[in-house]
Amino acid sequence: MANLKYKYATVLEAIQNLRNEGYEVDFNLEENCLTCSGNSYTVNDFEIEQVYRYEGDTNPSDEATVYGIASKDGLKGILVTAYGAYADNASSAILRKLALKNH
Known part of the structure; x- marks a missing residue:
């Protein structure tokens, strides 16, 4: 569960x-x-540990999400996605994992 x-x-x-x-x-x-x-x-190789979501005050396209991620081989890092930026390129499995941790 995201923190x-x-x-x-x-x-x-x-x-x-x-x-x-x-x-x-x-x-x-x-x-x-x-x-x-x-x-x-x-x-299956990473877990989302933290999630921070940002929405623009006047423009929904200003939305961004920051993920704190830990891989099973010990790396800890950050993924930043912008509104809709990953929807066309990512597989449905990746999108589901990101969406589940975003709520």
């Missing part, structure tokens, strides 16, 4: 605080996995 212990004012503040908590690498979203430093992580 929503803090609410930060901005995406940058959330990222900085996650870095302070040891989330050191940057994950990228690919079609069927997350990637980082040449490694690929399928849905």
